[in-house]
């Protein structure tokens with residue numbers, strides 16, 4: 001039965017087990033950790049740093065991690081953390097102080113109940129700081145190679161998203177070679193999805209970041225776009241491409257749309273304007289579940305976040321087990337491809353791919369809890 005905690009978070013037969021809001025009066029920042037479920041293992045999920053992150057958002061992301069880890073067949077439960085801060089407006093030193101204070105505040109949960117990882121606006125650098133602060137190498141995955149890490153900057157998540165795209169295109173009868181792809185968000189996930197899809201012959205016609213969208217009918221080259229972003233701070237100055245407004249990317253005619261930025265970017269306002277056949281959810285919760293049902297009925301194939309972007313957490317597991325980079329990439333492929341195939345074939349008719357995926361995940365969690 002659904003009920004309300006004092007934090008306003010709904011709880012059910014899965015969790016959340018812990019909702020921990022923290023505050024550092026000296027540094028004046030707030031953060032939150034949600035450990036949703038630990039039936040399969042310690043809670044695993046990244047830390048995001050944004051000015052708008054809320055307990056509700058972190059709870060939804062933690063639940064997604066519970067399902068994602070169960071679906072990937074990993075011995076991890078689900079968790080997520082958030083820090084309210086605008087990384088573009090603070091110095092590197094302040095960012096480091098905040099991350100390290102957050103680590104100390106969460107120490108009672110680490111590593112038995114929670115292991116951190118990177119997410120929006122946190123990278124291998126932050127994971128290194130986090131682990132150093134509490135002198136525990138196992139406190140976080142996605143750390144720099146110098147700390148025996150497998151940083152997410154190797155591109156595990158984007159690689160998995162690209163693989164999920166390949167499987168979805170085949171299911172929909174779309175030839176990946178020459179398929180038009182739009183990628184909303186050009187950070188860790190979006191960049192590597194672009195890189196691999198381009199290598200496999202797709203044409204990435206549009207990419208956005210927080211400053212806007214660039215569009216080029218003949219295709220945006222990954223290396224040139226990355227260079228443009230690194231040199232100018234945004235994708236907009238790509239030579240010869242059209243500059244468009246940020247959110248118009250959701251309205252462009254394309255075969256495949258990959259949201260790879262923040263939550264709820266596809267919403268009631270723009271869902272009716274989508275002109276795509278496939279959506280591969282690179283980002284976490286890029287739209288509400290009800291919206292996925294509506295779009296599924298319109299014959300848009302949606303690969304849900306909980307299977308499409310599991311590459312990052314599979315890499316975390318590989319790091320936790322001490323695997324090499326090569327073995328990590330093989331593991332991502334071995335897990336993502338059959339998982340996407342299984343979920344898409346279980347989702348014919350009225351059942352959405354998410355509903356099919358959730359049924360599988362819930363069965364695994366219930367079985368583990370009974371044990």
Ligand code: NAD
Nearest residue numbers: 120121152157185186187188189209210260261283284312
């Ligand atoms: P990132 O911080 O590296 O990049 C985010 C990108 O999105 C940046 O290019 C930024 O400019 C852009 N952006 C921000 N707001 C935008 C907006 N409104 N419209 C368009 N672009 C916008 O983040 P990331 O690590 O690539 O993560 C992206 C998403 O993927 C998040 O939802 C994250 O939870 C999810 N995810 C990431 C990983 C990982 O390994 N990095 C793993 C699983 C899921």
